[in-house]
């Protein structure tokens with residue numbers, strides 16, 4: 001065997017070993033999340049967001065903001081405190097690679113139609129949905145209505161000081177040009193993306 005082949009073989013073995021070493025670790029870490037966020041990050045409960053396919057940076061920021069208590073939360077503040085920065089990074093990498101399964105849920109067809117137009121005008125620049133890759137933010141497609149409503153209410157009430165200024169300004173701009181009720185059209189549009 002040539003030296004080159006030997007090196008390639010060694011690298012292959014090392015990669016293989018490290019893959020086996022890190023797999024049990026990541027599964028031990030994310031096992032805790034499954035009860036609420038589903039096996040691959042597509043959540044079970046209606047107040048629990050899908051975290052599958054979440055952008056790594058946003059995942060890490062969300063976990064750290066909830067860990068410090070700056071971002072309000074019901075359960076995540078306590079849960080996030082149990083993890084080191086390194087563990088959070090590992091989980092961010094894992095969940096960012098999972099495919100999000102949009103929730104199928106009841107929605108109002110008329111509202112969803114209006115919401116689609118509003119979305120394309122005001123939100124799609126950052127929350128790309130149709131046939132495009134995500135840029136700045138998370139995909140809102142198929143998140144559950146109660147969670148979306150809760151999160152937008154937090155933003156409107158200035159209850160979350162960690163909200164990105166981009167999002168804050170986008171929401172201000174939206175509300176200045178529409179009624180606050182039109183937000184409900186947007187919510188029904190995102191809900192409709194899980195299908196009938």
Ligand code: HEC
Pocket residue numbers: 029030032033034035036037047048049050051059062063072073074075076077079091138
């Ligand atoms: C008991 C249920 C529960 C468990 C277990 C749980 N979560 Fe959560 N998670 C929630 C809820 C509910 C929210 C919304 C914030 C809140 O109210 O706490 C949330 C929000 C989040 C968010 C923010 C998502 C966003 O769009 O901003 C992330 C990231 C997250 N969880 C990651 C995790 C990880 C990683 C684990 C496992 C270590 C985990 N969660 C375990 C219920 C849970």
Ligand code: HEC
Pocket residue numbers: 049058119122123124125126127136137138140148151152164166167170171174186
């Ligand atoms: C200029 C970019 C930008 C625009 C435009 C924008 N957003 Fe956002 N949005 C963000 C960023 C950045 C975040 C923070 C990251 C995150 O939590 O997903 C965010 C977060 C959110 C979240 C919370 C997601 C979660 O799980 O916590 C919702 C809901 C949301 N935006 C809805 C909207 C709606 C509805 C519109 C249109 C009226 C809109 N956004 C327009 C950038 C933007």
